Amino acid sequence: MAELVVSVSSNTVGNLATEYASPYLSYFFRFGKIVEEFKNQRKALELKKDRVKNDVDAAIRQTEAIEKDVEDWLTRAENELGVTQILEDEIGHINCSKWCPNWGWRYCLSKKLAKKTLLISELLETCNFSPIGRRAPLQGIEFITSKDFRDSESSKSAFIGIMEAINAKGVNMIGLYGMPGVGKTTLAKEVGKHALEQKLFDKVVMFTMSQNPNINKIQDKVADIFRLKFETSSQEGKAEELFRSMQGVNKILVIFDDVWEEFEPETIGIPFGVAHEGCKILLTTRHQQVCTIMNCQKKIQLGILSEVEAWTLFKDNAGVDDGPSSLNGVAKEVARECKGLPLALVTVAKALKGESLDGRRAANQRLKDSRHLDNEEVFGGVYSPLKLSYDYLKKNNSQTTENDIQLCFLLCSLFPEDDEILIEILIMCGIGVGLFSHICLIEDKRREIGVALTKLQKSGLLLETDNAETVRMHDVVRDFAHWLKSMGENRFMVKDGLKEWPHIFENFGCYTAIALWNCSSNIDNLPDKVKLSNLKILVLSGKEMLRVSSTFFEEMKSLHVLILIDVYFSLEGLQSLTNLRTLCCIDCKPENLSSLTHMRNLEVLALFGTNSDEILEDLVELSTLKSLYLSHDEEQQINFPPNLLSRLTSLQELHVTSENNINLLELNSLSRLTALSLTVSAEQGFQENFMFPKLQRYNIVVNGYFGYLKGLTFRTLKINNLSSLLSAFKDLFCNVEKLSLENVDGEKNIIPNLCKKRVNELTSLWLKSCKDMEFLIDITGKQGSSVALSNLV
Numbered sequence: 047m048a049e050l051v052v053s054v055s056s057n058t059v060g061n062l063a064t065e066y067a068s069p070y071l072s073y074f075f076r077f078g079k080i081v082e083e084f085k086n087q088r089k090a091l092e093l094k095k096d097r098v099k100n101d102v103d104a105a106i107r108q109t110e111a112i113e114k115d116v117e118d119w120l121t122r123a124e125n126e127l128g129v130t131q132i133l134e135d136e137i138g139h140i141n142c143s144k145w146c147p148n149w150g151w152r153y154c155l156s157k158k159l160a161k162k163t164l165l166i167s168e169l170l171e172t173c174n175f176s177p178i179g180r181r182a183p184l185q186g187i188e189f190i191t192s193k194d195f196r197d198s199e200s201s202k203s204a205f206i207g208i209m210e211a212i213n214a215k216g217v218n219m220i221g222l223y224g225m226p227g228v229g230k231t232t233l234a235k236e237v238g239k240h241a242l243e244q245k246l247f248d249k250v251v252m253f254t255m256s257q258n259p260n261i262n263k264i265q266d267k268v269a270d271i272f273r274l275k276f277e278t279s280s281q282e283g284k285a286e287e288l289f290r291s292m293q294g295v296n297k298i299l300v301i302f303d304d305v306w307e308e309f310e311p312e313t314i315g316i317p318f319g320v321a322h323e324g325c326k327i328l329l330t331t332r333h334q335q336v337c338t339i340m341n342c343q344k345k346i347q348l349g350i351l352s353e354v355e356a357w358t359l360f361k362d363n364a365g366v367d368d369g370p371s372s373l374n375g376v377a378k379e380v381a382r383e384c385k386g387l388p389l390a391l392v393t394v395a396k397a398l399k400g401e402s403l404d405g406r407r408a409a410n411q412r413l414k415d416s417r418h419l420d421n422e423e424v425f426g427g428v429y430s431p432l433k434l435s436y437d438y439l440k441k442n443n444s445q446t447t448e449n450d451i452q453l454c455f456l457l458c459s460l461f462p463e464d465d466e467i468l469i470e471i472l473i474m475c476g477i478g479v480g481l482f483s484h485i486c487l488i489e490d491k492r493r494e495i496g497v498a499l500t501k502l503q504k505s506g507l508l509l510e511t512d513n514a515e516t517v518r519m520h521d522v523v524r525d526f527a528h529w530l531k532s533m534g535e536n537r538f539m540v541k542d543g544l545k546e547w548p549h550i551f552e553n554f555g556c557y558t559a560i561a562l563w564n565c566s567s568n569i570d571n572l573p574d575k576v577k578l579s580n581l582k583i584l585v586l587s588g589k590e591m592l593r594v595s596s597t598f599f600e601e602m603k604s605l606h607v608l609i610l611i612d613v614y615f616s617l618e619g620l621q622s623l624t625n626l627r628t629l630c631c632i633d634c635k636p637e638n639l640s641s642l643t644h645m646r647n648l649e650v651l652a653l654f655g656t657n658s659d660e661i662l663e664d665l666v667e668l669s670t671l672k673s674l675y676l677s678h679d680e681e682q683q684i685n686f687p688p689n690l691l692s693r694l695t696s697l698q699e700l701h702v703t704s705e706n707n708i709n710l711l712e713l714n715s716l717s718r719l720t721a722l723s724l725t726v727s728a729e730q731g732f733q734e735n736f737m738f739p740k741l742q743r744y745n746i747v748v749n750g751y752f753g754y755l756k757g758l759t760f761r762t763l764k765i766n767n768l769s770s771l772l773s774a775f776k777d778l779f780c781n782v783e784k785l786s787l788e789n790v791d792g793e794k795n796i797i798p799n800l801c802k803k804r805v806n807e808l809t810s811l812w813l814k815s816c817k818d819m820e821f822l823i824d825i826t827g828k829q830g831s832s833v834a835l836s837n838l839v
Contacts, residue, residue: 076156077155077156080156080159080160080163081137081156081159083163084130084133084137084159084160084162084163084166085134087163087166087167087170088127088130088134088166090166090170091123091126091127091130091166091169091170092127094123094170094173095120095123095124095127098116098119098120098123098173098175098178099120101175101178102116102120102178104178105177105178112178113175113177113178115175116175116178119169119172119173119175122169123169123173126162126165126166126169129162130162130166133155133158133159133162136155137155137159198351198352198355199352199355200348200349200350200351201229201233201348204222204233204346204347204348205233205236205237205240207344207346208220208222208233208237208328208344208346209237209240211343211344211346212237212241212246212299212326212328213246214344216343217326217343217344218318218319218323218325218326218327218343219318219326219327219329219340219341219342219343219344220326220327220328220329220342220343220344220345220346221328221329221330221331221334221336221337221340221342221344221345221346222234222328222329222330222331222346222347222348223330223331223332223333223334223336223337223345223346223347223348224332224347224348224349225332225350225387226332226389226521226522226525227387227388227389227390227522228348228349228350228387228388228389229348229388229389230303230304230330230331230348231303231304231330232388233330233348234252234301234303234328234330235252237299237301237328238250238252238299238301241299246297246299247297247298247299247326248295248296248297248298249271249272249292249295249297249298249299250298250299250300250301251267251268251271251272251298251299251300251301252300252301252303253267253268253301253302253303254303254304254464255302255303255304255305255306255309255329256304256306256463256464256521257306257307257463257542258462258463258542258543258564259309261281261313261314262281262284264314265281265284265285265288265314265315268288268292268314268315268316269284269287269288272288272291272292272295274287274288274291284315285312285313285314285315286315287315288314288315288316289312289315289316289317289321292315292316292317292322292325293317293321293322295324296324297324297325298322298324298325298326299325299326299327299328300316300325300326300327300328301327301328301329301330302327302328302329302330303329303330304330304331304332304464304521305329305330305331305336305340306331306332306333306336307336307339308336308339308340309340311327329342334347350385350386350387351386351387351388351391352386353382353386355386356381356382356384356386356391357378357381359388359391359392359395360377360380360381360384360391360394360395361374361377361381361395362395363391363392363395363396363399364377364395364396364398364399365399365400376403376406376407376410377398377406379410380394380398380406380409380410381394381395383410383430389506389520389522390430390432392506393432393435393505393506393507394409394434394435396435396504396505396506397409397434397435397438397505409434409438429526429529429530432507432522432523432526433526433530435505435506435507436452436455436507436526436530438505439451439452439455439501439502439505439507440452450481450482450494450498451498451501451502453476453479453481454472454476454481454495454498454499454502455502455507455508455527456527456530456531456538456559457472457475457476457479458472458502458508458517458519458524458527459519459524459527459528459531459538459540460475460538460540460559460561460583460585461519461561461563462542462563462564463521463524463542464518464521465518466511466513466516466517466518467516467517467518467519468515468516469495469496469499469515469516469517469759470515470758471609471630472495472499472517473491473492473495474607474609474628474630474650474652474673475583475607475609475628476491476495477491477627477628477649477650477672477673478583478606478607478626478627478628478649478650479582479583479606479607479627480606480627481494481495482494482495487698487720488672488673488698488699488720488721489698489699489720489721489742489743492743499517502517503517506523507519507523508523514759514760515758515759528540531559534556535556535558535580536556536558537556537557537558537559538557538558538559538560538561539557539559539560539561540560540561540563541561541562541563542563542564543563543564543565543566543589544562544563544564544565544566544569545566545569545570546569546570546571547569547570547571547572547573555577555579555580556580557578557580557581558580558581558582558583559581559582559583559584560578560581560583560584560585561583561584561585562585562586562587563585563587564587564588564589565586565587565588565589565592566589566592567588567589567590567591567592567593569592572594573598574595574597574598575595575597575598575600575601576598576601576602577601578601578602578604578605579601579602579603579604580604581602581604581605582604582605582606582607583605583606583607584602584605584607584608584609585609585611586608586609586610586611586613587609587610587611587612587613588611588612588613589612590612591612591613591614591635592612592613592614593613593614593615594613594614594615594619595616595619596615596616596618596619597619598615598619599615599619599620599622599623600619600622601622602622602623603622603623603624603625604625605623605625605626606625606626606627606628607626607627607628608620608623608626608628608629608630609628609630609632610630610631610632610634611631611632611633611634612632612633612634613631613634613635614634614635614636614637615634615635615636615637616636616637617636617637617642617661620642620645621644623645624644624645624646624647625647626645626647626648627647627648627649627650628648628649628650628652629642629645629648629650629651629652630650630652630654630675631652631653631654631656632652632654632655632656633654633655633656634655634656635656635657636656636657641664641667642661642664642665642667642668643664643667643668645668646668646669646670647670648668648670648671649670649671649672649673650671650672650673650674650675651665651668651671651673651674651675652673652674652675652676653675653676653677654675654677655677655678655679657678658676658678658684659684659685662684662685662686662687662690663687663690665690665694666690666693666694668694669696670696671694671696671697672696672697672698672699673697673698673699673700673701674694674697674699674700674701674702675701676701676702676703676704676706677701677702677703677704678704678705679704682704682705683704683705683706683707684702684704684705684706684707685706685707686706686707686708686709688709689709689712690712691708691709691712691713691715691716692712692715692716694716695715695716695717695718696718697716697718697719698718698719698720698721699719699720699721699722700713700716700719700721700722700723700724701721701722701723701724701758702723702724702725703723703724703725703747703751704725704751705725705727705751706724706725707730708724708726708730709730710726710730710732710733710736710738710774711733711736713738713739714736714737714739716739719739719741720741720742720743721741721742721743721744721758722738722741722743722744722745722746723744723745723746723758724744724745724746724747725747725750725751726746726747726748726749727748727749732768732774736774737773737774737775737776737777738774738775738777738778739777740777740778741761741777741778743758743761744761744762744763744778745758745760745761745762746762746763746764746775746778747764747766748764748765748766748767748768749765749766749767749768750764750766760783760784761778761781761782761783761784761807762782762783762784762785762786763775763778763779763782763784763785763786764784764785764786765786765787765788765790766786766788766789766790767788767789767790768789768790768791769790769791769792772790772793779805780805780807781807782805782807782808783807783808783809783810784808784809784810785805785808785810785811785812786810786811786812786813787812787813787814787816788812788813788814788815788816789814789815789816790816790819791816791817791818792818793816793818793819794818794819794820794821794824795819795820795821795822795823795824796811796813796816796819796822796823805823805834805835806833806834806835806836806837807837808835808837808838809837809838809839810838810839811835811838822834822835823835
């Protein structure tokens with residue numbers, strides 16, 4: 047028997063048996079080969095599964111939806127690896143008893159391994175996926191971030207009513223109405239979120255209408271949700287494209303938030319009624335009459351909170367509990383004074399968070415004393431609690447009626463409803479009106495204004511946006527600010543879409559700030575001259591190109607801030623504005639380009655899309671000029687007279703975002719320069735001895751272009767098509783936050799002569815086509831700490 051075992055175990059007999067006998071004999075004679083093939087295939091499957099899983103994780107990070115066949119394959123692969131691990135264990139047992147094998151056991155195992163090897167091979171052949179995933183359709187940021195919804199009796203009732211109407215046949219227009227700040231927008235977001243989660247609709251889209259809706263902006267948002275690329279640029283053309291695209295989607299919920307007056311959904315491109323019976327509309331409004339005018343089949347009112355609900359909301363935001371202390375007793379009284387309005391409750395609660403007993407008592411008394419305020423009957427006491435938050439912004443300074451943070455808040459109210467307010471424009475206004483007047487450096491003023499805006503956001507008086515360079519003001523809070531400045535000697539006036547000159551403007555003496563947005567180009571009764579002896583701020587914006595006379599500004603001698611947008615005016619008419627500190631012109635057409643030398647107090651000059659070549663000659667006479675912004679259209683160049691920049695000795699900020707002929711060596715003469723935005727072309731050349739000065743903030747683009755006010759928040763370098771001479775940027779590399787290098791040759795590493803800080807403030811790095819580059823940073827030398835790029839995101 048032993049001889050037989052030796053004989054059948056020999057390679058020769060085994061090979062003959064495999065080649066000529068029944069294939070089942072191979073399970074006896076090729077056991078070792080079958081085990082080897084099985085292990086190789088299992089290892090290949092394990093490696094392939096890991097690779098596919100990595101690709102899936104990468105796709106998920108890019109917000110892609112993973113293809114179904116990829117998910118199925120991963121599941122099968124993981125299951126097979128689990129099953130084959132059992133077979134691996136059986137192989138181990140066989141090997142342990144190889145001198146005394148159980149031939150029946152070996153035969154069965156060999157057969158199972160051969161079949162499993164074949165199955166794994168087939169699985170490996172089906173794993174070439176392209177693509178792994180696809181970009182997931184946008185759902186709307188409102189529904190992803192909707193976390194503020196709180197159940198109340200009123201909101202529950204309204205929610206149930208809306209959902210019943212949505213599911214009812216024959217109902218395609220639903221109206222949700224209620225007073226300002228009651229939570230209509232929050233509830234509408236919750237409806238949209240619920241509709242998406244329950245898959246009641248194929249698409250849900252929400253946008254704000256406001257008093258003067260921006261139809262183009264709304265159309266662009268809807269197009270994003272529906273993955274539509276417009277082929278036309280006109281409003282009507284976009285509407286038709288949207289209309290046709292949306293008709294191809296079976297069930298759609300459209301939420302129009304903050305509707306003020308009647309409108310036709312078709313003008314935006316929303317198919318409705320007979321045009322698309324699967325499209326349902328939910329609108330929110332302050333006015334019940336709007337629901338009637340819009341022919342809503344279902345009208346639902348959202349009421350205020352009960353006292354118990356109001357206290358729950360208040361204490362959560364104020365950080366108090368239900369204890370019997372005097373502190374909480376006063377807090378409950380304050381909550382009652384908010385009259386169940388969610389906006390007021392949240393705003394006041396945040397203002398009182400951490401306040402002492404005396405502070406809460408004083409706040410409670412102020413609320414009670416404010417019951418006589420105008421418009422309380424219309425707005426149900428919204429302004430009273432908002433005024434409390436406003437008063438809490440005031441510092442302990444009895445010499446001023448409005449402190450800097452309050453004035454910063456009021457400046458935000460000068461911008462259009464639902465507008466994303468550019469912080470850069472706010473800073474220009476703030477400098478002009480003397481915000482933080484005790485601070486000399488503009489960079490320090492920027493920092494203080496940034497802190498003020500953050501405090502306003504935390505107090506609930508301002509809202510954050512997705513853009514770090516903008517803020518937004520809730521329309522109710524904006525109305526409150528306007529009401530606040532509608533009486534007394536220092537009044538504000540803000541108008542949008544002006545078509546005729548109001549008669550109330552006859553008595554302008556009490557106004558210190560006026561903002562007129564989107565004025566009709568053929569506005570009726572526009573005077574040649576207006577007496578505005580106390581006016582400090584004027585914003586004048588044309589819907590297209592508004593023409594004003596050369597004498598229009600003559601009686602505005604106290605003006606400190608002038609912002610002109612799409613205005614045709616005469617520079618000669620500005621000669622009387624000797625107290626002007628900030629002049630900002632956006633897409634304007636000045637005529638009679640006379641000198642600006644009479645503006646002896648001008649600190650900020652900003653000319654965007656406005657011809658500046660003839661004005662530049664006289665800038666040297668502006669001894670107080672601290673900040674200069676210049677930008678033309680992309681194809682135009684700004685021509686600086688020789689040695690002009692070097693003579694602007696007071697300049698602290700220079701922002702030139704168009705092609706220019708600046709001699710870079712002149713920058714080294716500006717000893718006070720702390721901020722620089724600059725577009726530089728390779729043709730200008732980088733002299734061997736030139737080095738950018740140390741700056742606190744900068745955005746420098748070499749051989750590229752950026753917009754009027756883009757990217758001024760971060761320290762950014764974007765260098766394209768440049769050979770060597772990166773040493774010119776040596777002093778900037780130490781604190782750069784965003785760095786982009788494309789087609790940059792002649793350097794082995796991204797930062798030659800690296801400083802000790804190791805660019806640890808860098809958060810974003812983009813490299814493309816830098817063919818000579820061998821490594822990012824050389825840390826082999828004795829140049830300090832080896833820690834580098836520690837904040838890279």
